[in-house]
Amino acid sequence: MRVGLVCPYAWDVPGGVMAHVRDLAETLITMGHHVSVLAPVEDDDAVLPPYVRSAGGVLKIPYNGSVARLAFHPKAAAKVRRWLRDGDFDVLHIHEPVAPSASVLTLWAASREPIVGTFHASMDRSRGLDFWRPALQPALEKIRARIAVSPAARRYIVEHVGGGVVLIPNGVAVAHYAGAAPLPGWPAGTTGAGGGDIGFLGRVDESRKGLPVLLAAFDRLLERRPHARLLVAGPGAVDDVAGDLPDRVRERISFLGRLSEEDKARAYRSVDVFCAPNTGGESFGIVLLEAMAAGAPIVASDLDAFRRVLDGGTAGELFPVGDAGALAATLDRLLGDPGRRSELCARGAEVVRRYDWPVVAEAIVAVYETVLTAAPTAGR
Amino acid sequence: MTEVALLVAAVVLLATYLTWTASRLDRLAARVEAAWSALDAQLVRRAAAAGQLAAYERRHSGLDPSAAKVMEDAALRARIATPVERQDVENDLTRAIRAALGAGVLRGGRSEQLLDDLRDASNKVDLSRQFYNDAVRDNEGLRRRPVQRTMCRFRRDPYRSYFEIADAAIRGSDRPASPERRVSDLPA
Numbered sequence: 001m002r003v004g005l006v007c008p009y010a011w012d013v014p015g016g017v018m019a020h021v022r023d024l025a026e027t028l029i030t031m032g033h034h035v036s037v038l039a040p041v042e043d044d045d046a047v048l049p050p051y052v053r054s055a056g057g058v059l060k061i062p063y064n065g066s067v068a069r070l071a072f073h074p075k076a077a078a079k080v081r082r083w084l085r086d087g088d089f090d091v092l093h094i095h096e097p098v099a100p101s102a103s104v105l106t107l108w109a110a111s112r113e114p115i116v117g118t119f120h121a122s123m124d125r126s127r128g129l130d131f132w133r134p135a136l137q138p139a140l141e142k143i144r145a146r147i148a149v150s151p152a153a154r155r156y157i158v159e160h161v162g163g164g165v166v167l168i169p170n171g172v173a174v175a176h177y178a179g180a181a182p183l184p185g186w187p188a189g190t191t192g193a194g195g196g197d198i199g200f201l202g203r204v205d206e207s208r209k210g211l212p213v214l215l216a217a218f219d220r221l222l223e224r225r226p227h228a229r230l231l232v233a234g235p236g237a238v239d240d241v242a243g244d245l246p247d248r249v250r251e252r253i254s255f256l257g258r259l260s261e262e263d264k265a266r267a268y269r270s271v272d273v274f275c276a277p278n279t280g281g282e283s284f285g286i287v288l289l290e291a292m293a294a295g296a297p298i299v300a301s302d303l304d305a306f307r308r309v310l311d312g313g314t315a316g317e318l319f320p321v322g323d324a325g326a327l328a329a330t331l332d333r334l335l336g337d338p339g340r341r342s343e344l345c346a347r348g349a350e351v352v353r354r355y356d357w358p359v360v361a362e363a364i365v366a367v368y369e370t371v372l373t374a375a376p377t378a379g380r
Numbered sequence: 381m382t383e384v385a386l387l388v389a390a391v392v393l394l395a396t397y398l399t400w401t402a403s404r405l406d407r408l409a410a411r412v413e414a415a416w417s418a419l420d421a422q423l424v425r426r427a428a429a430a431g432q433l434a435a436y437e438r439r440h441s442g443l444d445p446s447a448a449k450v451m452e453d454a455a456l457r458a459r460i461a462t463p464v465e466r467q468d469v470e471n472d473l474t475r476a477i478r479a480a481l482g483a484g485v486l487r488g489g490r491s492e493q494l495l496d497d498l499r500d501a502s503n504k505v506d507l508s509r510q511f512y513n514d515a516v517r518d519n520e521g522l523r524r525r526p527v528q529r530t531m532c533r534f535r536r537d538p539y540r541s542y543f544e545i546a547d548a549a550i551r552g553s554d555r556p557a558s559p560e561r562r563v564s565d566l567p568a
Contacts, residue, residue: 138404141518144411145511163514370507373418
């Protein structure tokens with residue numbers, strides 16, 4: 001099958017949608033399909049994998065609390081048309097189809113290929129789509145099959161766009177995480193001797209990722225476990241969140257900054273407990289899947305999305321959102337209970353199998369096959 | 381002079397709008413037809429797979445013979461159903477498949493292959509029904525608007541309405557039939 005995938009966000013800036021498109025493309029290629037990805041590229045000198053075609057440079061637009069990098073200009077439109085002509089695709093799979101970038105440009109330009117659209121965002125706080133929907137309706141009508149990656153994204157589509165959506169969850173490349181080697185010196189293996197290594201992954205200066213909650217909890221944990229360490233992986237201004245910490249806390253924390261894919265997998269393998277203290281705004285919880293794939297026991301905020309990914313809370317310990325005291329107690333208890341930790345690992349490994357990319361990609365291919373069943377009469 | 385220019389501009393705008401709307405109606409009508417042919421094909425595939433599995437199992441006794449017989453009959457009726465009875469007959473087939481799979485444990489090489497075919501076809505029945513109903517909904521949404529409704533009087537698109545059947549997917553834990561959603565639960 002010749003599949004054209006469209007990613008609206010810059011390929012060279014790590015992000016959830018981009019990672020999804022990349023993993024899907026690579027899994028489909030392994031399955032023997034021909035795949036081409038169209039994505040904006042921020043840095044002209046970026047080295048792209050052979051299956052990626054650039055949709056041109058990006059405009060930076062502040063949106064929903066972060067900066068969206070979008071290709072929405074005449075040059076991108078021309079690149080979209082050329083890509084469609086060269087690609088001769090059996091099926092077009094557009095991610096975030098209404099994003100004002102390569103996605104909506106492709107939706108406008110495509111005329112022949114059956115189109116599948118995947119919606120990622122839940123965007124509870126954005127009224128953007130409601131405002132533009134009348135203008136986008138004709139383009140939305142071209143989408144033959146709609147996929148949502150989370151119940152929150154599905155609810156968003158049902159309420160704001162109307163109609164049905166197929167739920168196919170985000171995938172995770174389980175083998176990539178399960179096989180990674182821990183970072184040198186981690187974990188120290190001191191859980192039985194007043195220690196224990198805890199991991200965090202996410203933007204450090206984005207408050208809804210919850211690092212301040214974890215830092216407050218970690219401070220308290222050190223009273224009970226003076227040898228505990230905290231591994232923080234993720235981009236952002238460290239001084240904004242850690243500037244006021246006393247030295248005795250600060251020196252127990254390693255800030256690793258933004259990590260490569262390789263090192264990210266190793267970081268998950270380097271801790272005794274992985275913590276996701278998010279305070280909201282999460283529609284899926286991909287970090288939890290990655291942690292489960294890496295075999296790290298999880299302590300997470302009791303958010304709907306997290307509870308669901310953790311199979312009703314059976315594959316991780318949940319604590320009340322934003323409650324540093326409860327988090328400290330939960331961490332302390334779990335670090336002192338090796339039996340419970342290995343139980344959570346085993347349960348996590350079982351849960352994450354459903355989200356392994358080969359399984360998820362097969363469900364997506366079933367959608368392609370279903371829209372293609374109709375293709376011969378579908379032209380024009 | 382200005383009036384003439386304005387009139388010409390208005391006519392050109394109107395013509396552009398009507399042409400564009402007509403192509404939108406064309407596209408939606410084509411999408412509905414395509415989605416219907418996909419749904420039809422998947423339903424036929426499912427009936428064929430169910431019939432083959434039932435026939436095989438009846439001979440090799442993996443399934444309860446009476447449940448296999450019911451499934452085979454239901455599959456046969458699905459193949460020859462008229463458009464009017466189709467939704468009910470397909471629901472009957474879903475129930476018969478569930479009952480048959482709940483009644484007997486399927487094992488062994490060949491029937492496993494046949495069961496995989498049935499599972500895949502059932503899954504795709506659900507997908508294609510969803511995509512078809514979405515297409516119908518988008519189509520009706522547009523055709524209800526006044527200008528489009530008038531334009532549609534001059535078109536000869538076949539009328540297609542929602543196809544409502546209960547979920548067909550076969551899950552690991554399928555037990556004999558449970559109460560199904562009724563056909564009368566149609567969206568208004």
